Amino acid sequence: MKSNQNGDLEQFFPVSIYSIQPNKVNDFRIYIKRGNNYVLLTNKKEAFSLSQRDRLYNLNIETVYIPYNEAESYDRYLVENLDKILYDENIPLHERSKTFYNLATDLSYEVINEKLSSDYKFKDLLNVIDQTIDFLSKPENLASVRKLISHDYYSYTHSVNVFVYSAFLLNQYNYDKKDITYIGSGAFLHDIGKSLIPHHTLNKPGALNNKEWEIMKKHPEYGIEACSNLSLSYKTKFVIRNHHEKLDGEGYPDRIKKIPHYVQIVTCCDIFDALTTNRVYANKRSPFEAFKLMKDKMHKQINLDILATFIKFMGKSPETVHSE
Incomplete structure (x- = not known):
């Protein structure tokens, strides 16, 4: 239920960096937020690397953003990878x-x-x-x-x-x-x-x-x-x-x-x-x-x-x- 609460003013929803498996190619884009702007981190068909996650963590950034129109792809990814996330004791x-x-x-x-x-x-x-x-x-x-x-x-x-x-x-x-x-x-x-x-x-x-x-x-x-x-x-x-x-x-x-x-x-x-x-x-x-x-x-x-x-x-x- 990732409803867009702010209409066109807000077109992204937040997710934890830990919900995204490192080095896995995804079918959704990942952004970070700088001020009021969203900056592309990884594009579709690109992997979110472990080094990227570690770098964000070291910068005290534990939240990234997914476009609302790609929520279905993100949920599909979670359904298919939930067990890997749940049993990863590094998370x-x-x-x-x-x-x-x-x-x-x-x-x-x-x-x-x-x-x-x-x-x-x-x-x-x-x-x-x-x-x-x-x-x-x-x-x-x-x-x-x-x-x-x-x-x-x-x-x-x-x-x-x-x-x-x-x-x-x-x-x-x-x-x-x-x-x-x-x-x-x-x-x-x-x-x-x-x-x-x-x-x-x-x-x-x-x-x-x-x-x-x-x-x-x-x-x-x-x-x-x-x-x-x-x-x-x-x-x-x-x-x-x-x-x-x-x-x-x-x-x-x-x-x-x-x-x-x-x-x-x-x-x-x-x-x-x-x-x-x-x-x-x-x-x-x-x-x-x-x-x-x-x-x-x-x-x-x-x-x-x-x-x-x-x-x-x-x-x-x-x-x-x-x-x-």
Whole structure:
């Protein structure tokens, strides 16, 4: 989502020098900024060299600029090279984390706004998920990504946040990489059906009336409809359709009680992120407040073992959580 906020006055977007692999030929131009002017550093089909990066770093320049009209080429480069960036320990961890989070957010924005009209972006999504599973399995990496997580609710950032939390928890429960890719895809796409909900209902600042609430509860079904042209695994579909089901049978759309464990993981992450972000109808809660609310008020609806594992890794445990 590299929107040009300043119209024709600003035709470049900033990126970290660490997001560009040295000595690799790129299909986009790279500029540096001098005063109010942008100066070409490397042209298309030229490599950004390691010596150039080191020279910029020594000059305290860690940001370069890409033309907005070449954003697609830059994102394509990131999708294809994300694993090389994430696992390059010569790059500061916070820079690797930022590259992942920004790319995932951009991709989520595009997927949601295109309503998955083709499987092109979905393949990119699978690629990014596959490349980041191992990275997100390590607590120190997750802690770095957590610092970047948005606390204002947008569908595209919420989707990324839920994926990040879910990927880590799935690793904690020893799901294999293939399953995490399928389930992570569902976490990323769990709210895609909201793209088919009327804007005035989706963003209403106050409580929904009964008619509006019934419309809102359709979004898991709409999500399956939005993805109907994609070859999704059954686990991906289960997450999209069932992420609002509850263990007491009071969820929606099907009011089922037998919910797959992996869906329960995504549900827990979905609730936590919703509670800890600012929404149009509610202010964010602290992690402490969110976990306490989930334990005290939702203990019959969610899996408390998953909640306890979530609390443990977040390091924000308000109290010991016991299964009831």
